[in-house]
Amino acid sequence: MKTLYKIVALAGVSALTTSCFHKEKPNFQLFPNMYESVAYETYSESSAFNNGKEGQLPAKGSIPRGFDPYEYENTPEGLALAKANLKSPLDSLTDSDHAEAKQLFTIYCAICHGDKGDGKGNLVKREKFLGVPNYAERELTEGGVFHVITYGLNSMGSHKNQLTQHERWLVTDYVLKLKSEL
Template identity: 45%
Template sequence: MRKYLKFSIAFLVLASVVACSKRERKAQYMPDMYVSVPYDADMEKGTTNASANLKPVAGSIARGQVPYDYADTNDGYEKAKAELKSPLAKNEANLENGKKMYGIYCATCHGKKGDGNGVLAQREKFNGIPNYKDRDINEGSIYHVIMHGKNLMGSHAGQLTNKERWQVVQYVEQLRNDLLK
């Protein structure tokens, strides 16, 4: 009888290693090497016992970040529209990346041509997305809207870098000119 007991224990151990639910991770050998001491991004607990991702110290500016001082108000919009100018040269490389970024971040709603007929508009998830040609917009106002959003559109500042935003602005201006033709 003891022989059978040994066998069944061995079988159970083996089975527990092999048959794991897909809802759980597999066993790790030497987990110290899998999970090292430094904090990972998005970790639940970091140095201060709060989330590992901390907000930047007030007043600090990340590398590559350009401060944006136009407020999210009607006045800020008008001011950006009047005085904000693109620092980028109008060239093919910028336009090409602008097109790529537009395809990822804008075209789902605004449509590939900027006519407000993206997939989400066609599927009636969003209604009333304007055609660029019906709106009096310029580079300053486009940039302002990417930064702060407008009405139903949210801010896309977190998803694009400063340079990419200006590239998108360049591409949107081109789309608008094509639509106005």
């Protein structure tokens, strides 16, 4: 008799669990938003922002964290002002700073300017670029070199996206060191 009750109970439980099953849509969803998420139209208006149309704008006059503003414009007048007025914020460089400056110069500058700053890098030797100046023939100031590294000049491109401001000052110091050795 007990086995009969067990068989009937097992048949009843299996009938209950399978009778409500539907392949297309489960009968019970624990977190329904995970199965059927709310769809948003790309670039549509949203009530999440104050004005309802665009994202939050930064406060006027704010500067992104880690950004140091550079006051000189990318014009010939800005270059002249930088040559005359801009001075390096680096006081004294350690041996590791000199090694880092040399490494940065080798990576970013030596391919055109040469390892000694003589204007005879690999690209110049292969005649890919012509007219790369020799540092000994130029009047270089730290402000002018920094400005040219930041914005570029003639066929030299800008390096402000590849080098941080501190790294650009290290390369500037190394360029002036190379000029004094020529």
